[in-house]
Amino acid sequence: MNGQAPRVLVVEDDPQLLAMLTRLLTEEGYDVDEAADGQRGLHLGLTRDYDVLLLDRGLPAVDGLDLLARLRGRGVVTPTLILSALGNPADRVVGLDAGAEDYLAKPFDIDELLARLRALRRRHLDTARTLPVPGGRLELDTRLVVRDTAEPVRLSERESALLALLATRPGHVFSRARLLALVFDEAEHEAVVDSYVHYLRRKLGRKVIDTVRGRGYQLGRTA
Numbered sequence: 001m002n003g004q005a006p007r008v009l010v011v012e013d014d015p016q017l018l019a020m021l022t023r024l025l026t027e028e029g030y031d032v033d034e035a036a037d038g039q040r041g042l043h044l045g046l047t048r049d050y051d052v053l054l055l056d057r058g059l060p061a062v063d064g065l066d067l068l069a070r071l072r073g074r075g076v077v078t079p080t081l082i083l084s085a086l087g088n089p090a091d092r093v094v095g096l097d098a099g100a101e102d103y104l105a106k107p108f109d110i111d112e113l114l115a116r117l118r119a120l121r122r123r124h125l126d127t128a129r130t131l132p133v134p135g136g137r138l139e140l141d142t143r144l145v146v147r148d149t150a151e152p153v154r155l156s157e158r159e160s161a162l163l164a165l166l167a168t169r170p171g172h173v174f175s176r177a178r179l180l181a182l183v184f185d186e187a188e189h190e191a192v193v194d195s196y197v198h199y200l201r202r203k204l205g206r207k208v209i210d211t212v213r214g215r216g217y218q219l220g221r222t223a
Helices: 015-027 038-047 064-071 089-097 110-126 157-168 176-185 191-204
Strands: 007-011 029-033 053-055 080-084 101-105 132-134 136-139 144-147 211-212 215-220
Touching: 007 015, 007 080, 015 029, 015 110, 015 211, 029 038, 038 064, 053 064, 053 110, 064 080, 064 157, 064 176, 080 089, 080 110, 089 110, 089 211, 101 176, 132 157, 136 157, 157 176, 157 191, 157 215, 176 191, 176 215
Parallel strands: 007 029, 007 053, 053 080, 080 101
Antiparallel strands: 132 136, 136 144, 211 215
């Protein structure tokens, strides 16, 4: 990236493993930021730009999968590798469904870890900060929905965060409680989720978000 060292955020609560990863990645030419818990990881992930994220799944304060969902809900699309002691196929599926691009079980081979991070870096360089949504694309930096057959639509910060979270996991059904926790931190009532779904449908059409009866909401079909 413009001759600069690639930046990686490592979120790991095991002090020895965190120190080893930091030393290893620094020797490989990365600019490394550390976080020992999910809350610190969330702060860094929201306030700084990275080429790749390396997250432990079992973290104090904020669980690794919850941390990733919150970042995705704020429009952070940086490619992410989950590290976890939980390595069976079902656990991998859960991690990938949570929004991670890759998942590596502990203990891991160092050369494999580095190769996977290089692959994620390439993905970062090739991925624009846009997400496909029904009828167009959401530009995360400008909060504009650019549409194929109509004028662009500007969203509020909360509207954009809600749509981005749905768009990062198309086909996944989010409960109203989950959306409230991930997008509307300080809100107390799930009705606020319904209100913002209404706002998005009013701006972008009813098909932008689908209601799944008894379960919650998901992104409408993009094609």
